[in-house]
Amino acid sequence: MHTLETLWHDPRVAVKLRTTLTSPFGRKVRIAAEVLGLSSRLAIRPADTLDPADDLRHQNPLGKMPCLVIGDEAFYDSGVILEMLDALAGGDRLLPSAAAPLERARALTQARLADGLTEAALLMVYEYRFRTPEQVSGRWLEHQRGKITRSLAVFEAAPPAADKPNLISIGLACGLGYLDWRQPVEWRGDHPALVRWLAAFSNAVPAFSATESKPR
Template identity: 70%
Template structure:
């Protein structure tokens, strides 16, 4: 048993997830934890990335969430945390193991593409939220919109499988959920395969609906 397992299985060791309920990347972590039976050990504590006094900036110098604290040691970002969860669950649950380097690299690449959709969407939302109208850049917004549209087109041609939960479909589900919620772009009318895929994923993975945020 590794030190990681020892820490995780020790009830005296605090395990804290710094994230809001609205973060698409925090949602990835919460879905994975539920799917792997790990959520019972995790206490979620809100984080405010705009607050200079929030100790998130001490835990993750980048001041970004999600950040997982195990006995006070910080692990970030969501991709790292999902790989950590995969190890805790025995390996090769969320992505292929190291014995399959090509398949593992393909899964990580697709997962990063899904994350890129959420990242670009967040930047579009922040542009509207944190800048005065006179400061907003349509060039910047178009740049982010292009990332989203190209990534959606790639997934529209080859949606992930839904037979088992993994690092790719968790990330894509959370990205599409964020697009539906914040609506930085309209995607449903032009991506019927992804609409059908998201319906299947939502039905197959109860944690997806359970982690859906209705917050403003």
């Protein structure tokens, strides 16, 4: 019976990461793979989530990125993939092990908060991208903005360790990076602690700058 480790280390088994270089959730996986020393095994294969002919929809019925394909089996979403990478690196690197259930649950909760911030930002961007100006809902935008504002307040009060790349800090950095890039809200003026935190994280984790999407 194959295990994750045997499949990962078998050179005959292709390992592909379906993501664009601009996806904040794909960026999470790319950073994690780099800090864990696993990036050389990943072959990046871009996907077009709007193309009905793209086989991403067969690999992930939701048609979302990132999607990790090992051989003929697909795994999603970014949180699942990061847990797999953590296990491949020996565990307890990106999040506490199951032997510490309370600490693990706390870490997963904070990681979900960081992901939720990013998801809300994406929904604000998509509101403008997929609707005409007449269709854009100010109420919907304010609803998503509230999620971002409340999440930022939590992390402003207690940011994670900047020098420890884990499920929380990687997700938060990618969320803040997406806010900087797409600018659905302006966050820096009201969150000086997070501004300092992101600069410190960027200095401590070179993979963050290496995976940055430039404005266009």
